[in-house]
Amino acid sequence: MSESDGVTKTKILDAAQDLIQRLGANGMSYQDISDAVGIRKASIHHHFPTKENLIETLLDRYCEYFFRLFDNILQSTASPKEKLQKYIDLFEATLRSEKGEKACLYGMVGAEIASLGLESLAKVKHFHEGNEERLTTLLIEGRKGRVFNLKGDPKATAALVFSLLEGAILIVRAKGGVRQFRQITEQLMILLAA
Amino acid sequence: MSESDGVTKTKILDAAQDLIQRLGANGMSYQDISDAVGIRKASIHHHFPTKENLIETLLDRYCEYFFRLFDNILQSTASPKEKLQKYIDLFEATLRSEKGEKACLYGMVGAEIASLGLESLAKVKHFHEGNEERLTTLLIEGRKGRVFNLKGDPKATAALVFSLLEGAILIVRAKGGVRQFRQITEQLMILLAA
DNA sequence: GTCTATAGCGCGATAGAC
DNA sequence: GTCTATCGCGCTATAGAC
Numbered sequence: 001m002s003e004s005d006g007v008t009k010t011k012i013l014d015a016a017q018d019l020i021q022r023l024g025a026n027g028m029s030y031q032d033i034s035d036a037v038g039i040r041k042a043s044i045h046h047h048f049p050t051k052e053n054l055i056e057t058l059l060d061r062y063c064e065y066f067f068r069l070f071d072n073i074l075q076s077t078a079s080p081k082e083k084l085q086k087y088i089d090l091f092e093a094t095l096r097s098e099k100g101e102k103a104c105l106y107g108m109v110g111a112e113i114a115s116l117g118l119e120s121l122a123k124v125k126h127f128h129e130g131n132e133e134r135l136t137t138l139l140i141e142g143r144k145g146r147v148f149n150l151k152g153d154p155k156a157t158a159a160l161v162f163s164l165l166e167g168a169i170l171i172v173r174a175k176g177g178v179r180q181f182r183q184i185t186e187q188l189m190i191l192l193a194a
Numbered sequence: 195m196s197e198s199d200g201v202t203k204t205k206i207l208d209a210a211q212d213l214i215q216r217l218g219a220n221g222m223s224y225q226d227i228s229d230a231v232g233i234r235k236a237s238i239h240h241h242f243p244t245k246e247n248l249i250e251t252l253l254d255r256y257c258e259y260f261f262r263l264f265d266n267i268l269q270s271t272a273s274p275k276e277k278l279q280k281y282i283d284l285f286e287a288t289l290r291s292e293k294g295e296k297a298c299l300y301g302m303v304g305a306e307i308a309s310l311g312l313e314s315l316a317k318v319k320h321f322h323e324g325n326e327e328r329l330t331t332l333l334i335e336g337r338k339g340r341v342f343n344l345k346g347d348p349k350a351t352a353a354l355v356f357s358l359l360e361g362a363i364l365i366v367r368a369k370g371g372v373r374q375f376r377q378i379t380e381q382l383m384i385l386l387a388a
Numbered sequence: 389g390t391c392t393a394t395a396g397c398g399c400g401a402t403a404g405a406c
Numbered sequence: 407g408t409c410t411a412t413c414g415c416g417c418t419a420t421a422g423a424c
Contacts, residue, residue: 008389026220027309029417043390045419103305111297111305111364115221124368156381159370160362163378164354167361170305174318176353184357187350191385202407223399237408239401 009047011037017058021094021102025055025112052117055109059123062105063130066090070134080142081189084161087138088185091165095181101173107166132158142192149194157192164188203241205231211252215288215296219249219306246311249303253317256299257324260284264328274336275383278355281332282379285359289375295367301360326352336386343388351386358382 015036019028030041030051037044048054073086095101106127113121135158142148150157164184172180209230213222224235224245231238242248267280289295300321307315329352336342344351358378366374 023309024218024220024306026218027306030419031416040391041418042392042420046389049419051418100308107361107364108305110368111302112218112221113368114294115217121368128365128369151387152381152384153377156377157385159374160358160378160381160385163362163365164358165361166365167301167359168354168357170301170364171322171357171360174304174307174315175322180353183347183350184354187346187354190346191351191354193345224401225398234409235400236402236410240407243401245400 008037008039008043012039012044012047012054013058013061016054017062017105018099018102020055020058020108021097021105022100024108026115052120055116056119056123058105059109059120059127063123063127066127067130067134070131074134074138079147080138080145081147081193083138084142084192085189087135088165088188091169092178092181092185095169095172096178101177103169103173104166107170110166111170128162131162135161139192146194148192150192161188161192202231202233202237206233206238206241206248207252207255210248211256211299212293212296214249214252214302215291215299216294218302220309246314249310250313250317252299253303253314253321257317257321260321261324261328264325268328268332273341274332274339275341275387277332278336278386279383281329282359282382285363286372286375286379289363289366290372295371297363297367298360301364304360305364322356325356329355333386340388342386344386355382355386 015033019032030044034041073083110124136154139154139157143150168181168184209227213226224238228235267277304318330348333348337344362375362378
């Protein structure tokens with residue numbers, strides 16, 4: 001392994017992401033990352049000069065990863081209903097991660113958006129737009145195939161689905177956990193079904 | 195006015211609530227409150243010895259206030275559909291507050307729940323339960339009157355509505371604001387309509 | 389690239405005068 | 407009940423040796 005292959009960088013990003021998804025960006029510190037990775041705080045600053053810089057890198061990485069998974073789902077041969085279920089499963093997989101229940105990275109950062117920089121705000125906007133656009137495509141596809149009974153504007157329904165998933169993954173961590181998340185998303189599928 | 199009528203206490207609570215609804219509990223500090231109220235940090239500690247104590251007091255106050263409004267709606271002579279709309283309007287009123295867009299206090303604290311104490315966790319649970327129970331009652335009432343087309347479990351639908359509203363109020367602050375919030379909630383009403 | 393050491397600041401919280 | 411002053415700590419960030 002070369003010394004510049006980015007393994008340490010990746011470990012730092014992984015630890016930071018885990019912490020933010022559980023505690024929030026304002027609840028995560030370089031010391032927490034230091035403890036998790038087994039590296040000194042100064043070394044983290046070598047890779048990510050400022051906390052804003054670290055968060056922005058994280059947001060980009062998560063967005064690319066998430067959109068790639070979403071695009072794979074969209075381009076698969078599954079039915080629109082199955083595609084939506086697989087999209088929902090992306091959120092559920094996040095929630096049921098090994099280290100305890102985590103929310104979506106963008107859900108956490110979105111909640112704290114007023115205390116972050118303009119760069120982060122732009123990235124959050126981009127994530128929301130990307131999700132809503134792709135969901136709109138998916139919903140329209142399902143309406144054509146008569147598997148979704150879409151009353152009203154598909155864009156509004158897409159925004160509803162996205163808000164619901166982001167909200168549910170935040171809410172259920174306090175009480176019902178994965179079990180309640182599934183109850184809510186099953187109900188969503190029922191409401192959308194033709 | 196007596197010196198123990200709690201005016202200062204109320205001012206502190208109001209400022210703290212505003213800050214948490216915009217920045218989150220971890221993004222709010224005693225110094226911020228001090229600046230907002232025009233009182234020294236030490237004086238805040240006189241009224242609320244610890245930050246946890248302040249947050250717990252806030253959560254209780256907000257919960258009582260919100261449930262009172264919700265109960266008033268439930269006990270009114272409005273139709274179930276109108277009642278649900280008025281409930282949604284409680285969230286919209288929070289969002290369009292004068293000092294910039296605010297989320298629900300419990301939405302913000304819920305996102306940061308893993309970095310708060312067990313007392314706060316219990317209060318968050320209580321708020322979620324209270325909302326879901328009342329919403330369930332409202333939805334069943336509407337189903338009887340055939341104004342809601344409830345497929346599936348009313349409890350699951352109630353949890354869906356609550357998660358959606360908490361999620362939407364967090365999400366729309368990044369981009370669409372009140373306009374998008376209204377678009378989403380109108381779509382919800384369409385989906386639930388018989 | 390990682391380390392030790394530390395600067396500089398803001399935090400929550402306390403002591404004690406008034 | 408509010409103030410000034412301060413403690414002790416954790417934070418982000420930097421300097422410089424290795």
